[in-house]
Amino acid sequence: MARHSMRKGLGQLFQDEKPLGESDPEFIEMFNRFAYDNVAKHGSLDDRQRSVAVLSSLMGCGAVEEYGVMAKVALRVGVAPAELKELIYQAVAVLGMGPVLPFLSVVNELLESKNVKLPLQRQPVGKGDDAAVADVQGATSGAHVSTDSAPVSGDDANPRFEQLRVWEDEYLYRGCYSSTALELPLRELSTFCLLAALDNVDAELQRSMHVNATIGNDEEFLADALLQCAPYMGFPRVRHALACIGRFQR
Secondary structure (H helix, E strand, O other), X not given: OOHHHHHHHHHHHHHHOHHHHHHOHHHHHHHHHHHHHHHOOOOOOOHHHHHHHHHHHHHHHOOHHHHHHHHHHHHHOOOOHHHHHHHHHXXXXXXXXXXXXXXXXXXXXXXXXXXXXXXXXXXEOOHHHHHHHHHHHHHHHOOOOOOOOOOOOOOOOOHHHXXXXXXXXXXXXXXXXXXXXXXXXXXXXXXXXXXXXXOOOHHHHHHHHHHHHHOOOOHHHHHHHHHHHHHHHOHHHHHHHHHHHHHHHO
């Protein structure tokens, strides 16, 4: 769907937000110009990719209310209900259930308001998809972490880290990634933008960049995704993640 459709949908949503439109009209006009004219016109991402990037960064920021607004936009521009669900399911591996539960509640309420019958059926992967997931899993475990980042001390030597890896593989690759509801490039884009919204996760960001590169999400694409997240997670976090991409390229 054309970017114009996304901006039109976003503008309509903020016109519907009467309290903000009435109490802070100049701010809303300034933010809309920033986010939906300047930022949304920039870069290579289509509307679905942009929505995945923004929603993931909002989860990383803990911005539940804004997430609800942008989830409505995501549905309007072609993100499927099952895709919204998958973004949240896999975010548990990064954030944990506590921070993620409010986002799941928001999406459930939104889908029910749209007469989407819950629960949704998850589609299992086929043999070809299963091989692709195995490639991603291998890229994750084999990702090189630059000495410019901050790897966890004792990672390889501590058996408790190995136990965490086992649980992570079980939850992600035999759980979340066992469904074709969300294609791999969008899954890895989501993980990257979610991590970019967090602090002190440079080593995880580098692993995510390595996996994204393995499946075709190159550094330019990830940088474009970060820029789309600037209105939602702020300039400092975007600047920091862009610097991580620069170190990864070297």
